[in-house]
Amino acid sequence: MMQSIYNAVGLLGGIGIVVGVVLAAASKIFYVYVDPKILAVEAALPGANCGGCGLPGCSANAEAIVAGRTAPNSCVAAGPEVAVSIAAILGVAVEAKEPDIARPGCYYGVQEADPKYLYDGLGDCRAAAVLAGGMKICSIGCLGLGTCARACPFHAIVMGPDNLPVVDPVKCTGCGTCERVCPKHIITLSSVTRRILREYTTDECTTPCQRACPAGIDIREYIRQISLGDYLRAVQVIKERNPFPTVIGRICPRPCETECRRQYVDEPVAINFLKRFAADYERERGQRVLPFKAPETGRRVAVVGGGVEGLSTAFFTARLGHAAVVYEAGDRLGGLLRSAIARNRLPLEVLDWDIQGILDMGVEARTGQVLGHNLGVAQLLREGYEAVFLASGGWDSRLARGGETRVEKTLPGSALLIDFLRSARQGSAVVGPEVVIVGGGRLAAEAATQCRRAGAASVTVLLREPPATAPLCAEAVKALDSEGVRVIFNAGVIRIAGEDDRLSAVTYVDLDARVPVEMPAQTLLLAAGRFPEMIFVPAPAVAGSREGDAPVPPGAPDGVRRWVGVLPYKPATHAEAAGLYSSGDQLTDFSGAIKAIGAGRRAAASVHQLLVGIDPGLPATVVTPASEIQNVYAVENVAPEPRQLMPLAPAGAVQGEVELGFAEDAARREAARCLQCGLICYERHPGAPAAGEDLRRRA
Numbered sequence: 057m058m059q060s061i062y063n064a065v066g067l068l069g070g071i072g073i074v075v076g077v078v079l080a081a082a083s084k085i086f087y088v089y090v091d092p093k094i095l096a097v098e099a100a101l102p103g104a105n106c107g108g109c110g111l112p113g114c115s116a117n118a119e120a121i122v123a124g125r126t127a128p129n130s131c132v133a134a135g136p137e138v139a140v141s142i143a144a145i146l147g148v149a150v151e152a153k154e155p156d157i158a159r160p161g162c163y164y165g166v167q168e169a170d171p172k173y174l175y176d177g178l179g180d181c182r183a184a185a186v187l188a189g190g191m192k193i194c195s196i197g198c199l200g201l202g203t204c205a206r207a208c209p210f211h212a213i214v215m216g217p218d219n220l221p222v223v224d225p226v227k228c229t230g231c232g233t234c235e236r237v238c239p240k241h242i243i244t245l246s247s248v249t250r251r252i253l254r255e256y257t258t259d260e261c262t263t264p265c266q267r268a269c270p271a272g273i274d275i276r277e278y279i280r281q282i283s284l285g286d287y288l289r290a291v292q293v294i295k296e297r298n299p300f301p302t303v304i305g306r307i308c309p310r311p312c313e314t315e316c317r318r319q320y321v322d323e324p325v326a327i328n329f330l331k332r333f334a335a336d337y338e339r340e341r342g343q344r345v346l347p348f349k350a351p352e353t354g355r356r357v358a359v360v361g362g363g364v365e366g367l368s369t370a371f372f373t374a375r376l377g378h379a380a381v382v383y384e385a386g387d388r389l390g391g392l393l394r395s396a397i398a399r400n401r402l403p404l405e406v407l408d409w410d411i412q413g414i415l416d417m418g419v420e421a422r423t424g425q426v427l428g429h430n431l432g433v434a435q436l437l438r439e440g441y442e443a444v445f446l447a448s449g450g451w452d453s454r455l456a457r458g459g460e461t462r463v464e465k466t467l468p469g470s471a472l473l474i475d476f477l478r479s480a481r482q483g484s485a486v487v488g489p490e491v492v493i494v495g496g497g498r499l500a501a502e503a504a505t506q507c508r509r510a511g512a513a514s515v516t517v518l519l520r521e522p523p524a525t526a527p528l529c530a531e532a533v534k535a536l537d538s539e540g541v542r543v544i545f546n547a548g549v550i551r552i553a554g555e556d557d558r559l560s561a562v563t564y565v566d567l568d569a570r571v572p573v574e575m576p577a578q579t580l581l582l583a584a585g586r587f588p589e590m591i592f593v594p595a596p597a598v599a600g601s602r603e604g605d606a607p608v609p610p611g612a613p614d615g616v617r618r619w620v621g622v623l624p625y626k627p628a629t630h631a632e633a634a635g636l637y638s639s640g641d642q643l644t645d646f647s648g649a650i651k652a653i654g655a656g657r658r659a660a661a662s663v664h665q666l667l668v669g670i671d672p673g674l675p676a677t678v679v680t681p682a683s684e685i686q687n688v689y690a691v692e693n694v695a696p697e698p699r700q701l702m703p704l705a706p707a708g709a710v711q712g713e714v715e716l717g718f719a720e721d722a723a724r725r726e727a728a729r730c731l732q733c734g735l736i737c738y739e740r741h742p743g744a745p746a747a748g749e750d751l752r753r754r755a
Contacts, residue, residue, distance in 0.1 A: 093122045093145060100141045101131055154350045154377075156230030158204075158213065158223045159246035161261050163734040165218035166192065166200035175201060185239035195686060196261050196735050198242045204234035213243075248350045251296060252372055253661045253670075255628050257677040258685050263733040265312035265327060267679055270627075270654040273297045275312055275327055276732055282330055283727035288345050290334040295347040298653055299371040299417075300364065300410045302339055303393060305332025306402055306715070309648050317731055317738060320691040323699040325730050326718075333723040339409050344416060350377035355667055358383060358436045360427050360466075361447035363391025364649045365589070367411065368656025369445055369663075370419040376664045379418070381441075383425040391449060393649065400714050428465040433592045434556045434617040443663045444592040446621075447656070466587045467552070467621070469559025470580040473503055480506040488578025490514045492562045494549055495637055496583030497527030503581055504541040515540070516575065518547040518564055520635065548635015552580065552621045553595065565634055588636050589655065590621040591663055624662035627654065628678045686736045693740045700726040 098118035111117045114131075121128060121142060128142040166175075178184045181203040192199070200219030212227035213234055221234070221243050234243045241259050256262050256272060265275045274293055281290035294301045308328045316324035338345055355378045359370045362384030370380040388394055389411050393402065415421060425431050427448065436444045448466050465471055469488065473496055479485045480503070491512045493500050500517050507515045517536070519526050523545050528536075533543050544564070550572065551563040562577040582588070595618035626633050630640030665672045679685070700723075703716040718726065731738035 091122060094118050096145045097121050097142050100138055100145065102138065154247050154249065156232070156245040156247045156250070157225050157228040158221075158230070158234050158243050160198070160221045160223065160243050162196070162198035162220055162242045163261065163732065164197065164737050165216075165220050166198065167219060168737075175199070182237065182239045194734075194736050196240060196242070196259060197737075199240065203237050204243050207233050207237045209233060248348045249376055249664070252376060252657060253664065255674055256679045257675055258679055258683050259677055260679075261735045262679065263735075264315040264317060264687070265733075268311045268315040269297075270311070270648070270651045271297045271657070272654065273312075273331075276730070278334065279325065279327070279330055279727050279730045280732060282334055282723055283730070285724070287334045287337040288343060291338045291345045292347055294331060294334065295345065295413075297657065298650075299368055299414050300649065300653060301331055301335035302406050302410050303402060304650055304653070305329070305335050306406065306713075307397060308650050311650075317688065317691055317733055318729060320689070321694045322696045326699055326702070326726050329700075329702055329718055330723060330727055333718040333720075336717050339406070344413060346413070346417060347375060349375045349417065352379070353377040353667075355379065355443075356381070356441045357663055357667075358441040358444045359447060360425075360444065361391070361449055362386070362389040362421060362423070363447065363449050364393060364652035365449075365656045365659070366391075366445075366447035367414050367419075368653045369447060369659040370656075371414045371417055372657045372660030373663060374417045374419050376660060378664070378667070379420075381420045381422065383427065383431065383436075384421065384423045385426040385448070387423050389421055389423070400712065403713060428467075432557050433468055433619060433621075434554075437592065437594055437619055438617050442593065442667055445659055445663055446587060446590045446592070447659070448587050467559075467580065467590070468554050468557050469578055470552075470582060470587070472585070472587070473499055473581050473583040474585075476503055476581050477506070480510070485510045487512045488559075490575075490577050491516070491579040491581065492549075492575065492577040493517045493581045494583060495519065498532075500581075500583050501528060501532050501536055503583075504536055505539060507579070507581075508539055508541065512579070515542070516577075517541060517543045518549060519543065519545050520548055520567065520638065522546050548638060550623060550635050552577075552590075553619065555595075555616050555618045567634060570634065582636075584637055588641070589624060589659060591624060591659070591666060592619050592621045593666055594618065595620050622666070624655075624659045625672050625674060627658065628674065628680050631674050631678055631680065688736050688738070691731070691738060694731065694738075697725075697729050699729070 095118075098115055101114040101118060103114055111120055117130060121130065128139045131138060175184050178187075179201055181199040181201045184199045184201060198220055200215070202215040202219075202221070204221050205213040205215050209231065210227050210229055212224045212229070213221050214224075216222045223243075230245055230247075232245055235241070235245055238244075256267065263276045266272060269275065274296065278290040278293040281287070281293060291301060298304055305328055308331075310328045312327050313324040316327065318325050353376075357370075357373050357378045357380050359366045359373070359380060359382045362382050366382055366384075367389060370382045373380040382389070390407050393407055394404065427433070427446070433444050433446075446466065473493070476485060477499060485506060487507050487510045489512060491504075491507045491514065493503055493507075493515070495518070496503070500519075504515045504517055517528075519528065521527065523530070523533075526533075526545055528543065536543055546567045547564045548567050549562055549564045552559060553561040553563070553574075559578055559580055560576065561574050562580060563572050563574045565572050623636070625631075626638070627640050630638065633639045633641075662672060664670070700718065702718070705712060705714050705716060733739075
């Protein structure tokens with residue numbers, strides 16, 4: 057008996073030993089390394105496994121955070137202190153960030169599509185999308201089967217009576233689940249930052265007028281708000297993309313109206329006069345409407361130039377959460393709006409109202425500050441600004457402020473060609489040993505010769521054109537070569553660099569190969585009527601630098617400030633262009649203030665992208681005039697309705713505005729003329745005769 061027990065114990069012990077050996081070997085063979093950072097991040101998360109981050113549980117989110125696919129503050133169930141703890145584990149900082157919410161982007165439900173289809177047997181948008189794009193003419197329209205609503209883990213989305221998603225902003229956490237399951241990108245995440253940064257794409261339901269507006273204003277929506285009688289909400293929609301609504305309502309060249317589909321029935325909607333009506337309503341009542349603003353980031357940005365572009369840049373920069381300060385050479389803000397437009401078109405009190413609205417966003421202004429005289433780029437960076445944007449204007453602005461006889465050195469080591477030649481002809485030109493001249497023809501050749509006479513050891517002329525179309529003929533190039541001047545064709549300058557108030561290098565690219573080439577330069581001459589819009593930021597830490605890329609600490613005023621100057625991204629119409637003074641860039645002051653506003657938003661977006669490390673590249677689907685998108689070229693079943701006429705001041709009136717603005721009843725009637733377009737849809741006029749149920753909204 058005892059022997060049997062001993063045998064059993066021995067057998068079990070042997071089995072245990074064998075199992076232990078096998079498990080030990082397996083642990084070595086199948087060992088999976090787990091990053092301790094992932095374990096630490098997962099431990100910091102609340103363990104709710106709610107899916108609000110858009111991932112299946114906290115373990116998956118911890119892996120994504122460490123891999124950089126999601127942010128330290130991506131957990132919607134945790135507070136800001138958890139985000140700070142996770143950031144400390146990763147060795148990074150958490151930027152202030154406003155919450156995202158889902159935003160539907162379709163105007164008409166599936167039952168109103170032309171022709172109408174029923175999704176018999178299908179209950180999921182993704183399955184319906186596989187069948188000929190969802191069995192609808194509109195390639196973008198919502199399929200209306202409610203997949204986003206069923207997928208939302210927080211029940212923040214319901215399908216409305218028109219089969220379009222309706223988002224509850226209180227319940228929505230911005231997890232992005234709805235955005236991921238929608239096969240047509242109808243429902244997307246939205247925030248102040250996203251709306252400022254984004255450019256319209258071909259997979260969005262934009263309207264013809266919106267696409268034609270240089271500022272990209274949501275025209276359809278602000279006119280709808282006017283038709284509903286909510287004029288202040290209309291102003292808020294306008295200010296999402298335009299900080300000068302009262303001004304632009306008076307002076308805009310109105311490219312949007314050229315594209316208005318109402319012209320296929322009678323006349324375009326008076327889009328700009330309606331903008332003026334809403335803006336005047338705000339001003340006359342003194343009820344300042346401010347657009348939404350992201351949380352403060354603690355970052356400081358200097359904007360040089362108090363004209364339309366500079367003020368617009370500061371406005372959008374402030375809305376992105378950064379502290380913006382405008383430095384203006386004159387004694388008043390406004391640029392050419394103040395000096396070059398007749399008062400019966402733009403009264404000064406109207407201009408001052410819009411400028412004050414920009415200042416009310418938290419923008420600070422300092423006048424009488426001339427870059428290159430009583431302040432400089434390096435000085436501003438030394439004072440703690442993390443970026444400096446240059447929007448000093450063109451020759452037009454200099455004439456307006458009486459600076460045509462003064463040589464302005466707005467950029468370190470740089471001058472306009474016209475200023476340099478004036479100094480050279482007077483015998484007072486001073487250049488560095490290495491000179492780069494950007495652009496120009498005969499005058500560039502003359503300047504190159506003058507630089508050599510002034511003692512320059514090296515002179516290079518960079519021309520955007522190839523030799524066949526360049527403004528310098530072969531003989532001129534040969535003559536320059538004989539003087540030791542090098543001419544490089546097909547080149548675009550993309551960056552400059554220097555330290556303190558000195559220029560040290562210029563980087564250009566071959567416009568075909570796009571390969572960057574850096575060349576030393578202490579003097580840069582620009583053959584244009586204006587200094588380019590550029591963003592200056594501290595250079596990355598340089599070996600041997602006493603300060604790296606941090607602001608110079610108090611007590612070290614003699615520290616070297618290294619900087620680089622880069623360009624904002626180009627407008628969508630010229631997205632493929634590169635370098636200074638390319639297609640779409642301004643060579644003199646803007647032909648329309650609305651274009652300067654659009655440029656200001658892009659500049660603010662570019663500054664923000666540099667500060668937070670976002671890829672500035674435009675999406676491949678960005679809308680341009682060459683984009684192939686669905687459209688309509690005829691409108692049916694819309695009853696004619698005459699356009700409201702703008703009331704004018706009595707003949708012979710010598711004071712006040714010529715155009716008096718719409719009264720409320722006229723504005724409401726004009727707003728009702730808007731067809732409330734979508735991509736290929738529009739709203740039939742209620743007074744039109746019925747032409748069959750399926751033509752109610754015709755594609």
